[in-house]
Amino acid sequence: NAGVTQTPKFQVLKTGQSMTLQCAQDMNHNSMYWYRQDPGMGLRLIYYSASEGTTDKGEVPNGYNVSRLNKREFSLRLESAAPSQTSVYFCASSDSNEQFFGPGTRLTVL
């Protein structure tokens, strides 16, 4: 039982490049979330998916897109990376209130 997994762990991009962050959970949870964490700040919600086939914007959605591929997987895409998107990205899943977090992806955009 791996819980929530994320790939890659680290990534360096140049401004304008695109990439997809992958997230998967094996707890059969309905809801999944993407957060970003910047230094000295709490986690901020980018997008979430309450169930398979649905996605909604969070607090900071600009510059991102998401896909809920199936119940297990929820991906986050940066179409044209900007230095302001340098951050640590956490995926989470839940079936009630308690959220379980993945290990994070540390992204640097040069």
Next chain:
Amino acid sequence: GENVEQHPSTLSVQEGDSAVIKCTYSDSASNYFPWYKQELGKRPQLIIDIRSNVGEKKDQRIAVTLNKTAKHFSLHITETQPEDSAVYFCAASRNTGRRALTFGSGTRLQVQP
């Protein structure tokens, strides 16, 4: 939307002392309040949570209190140990509909041996 404020941003205590971290929230519909501990380079880990139908909850050296009227909740750690050193985040969410968490900005706790 919800806004969660957390104080203090840093807290240094001597081993064995108590530590208190306070949060306020703005959305009266919020009714779930978790606390997360995050060690350097690691993911946030849930340490305790409380729902709005309860005023206090304890788990060994950790307790959380909730004042729904005043919209604030606090984390209390007693008999602190060096391994308690980490960043602690409070958060709030609703119990129905959109359950995404709104986080406070974090408190860096240092326990001096």
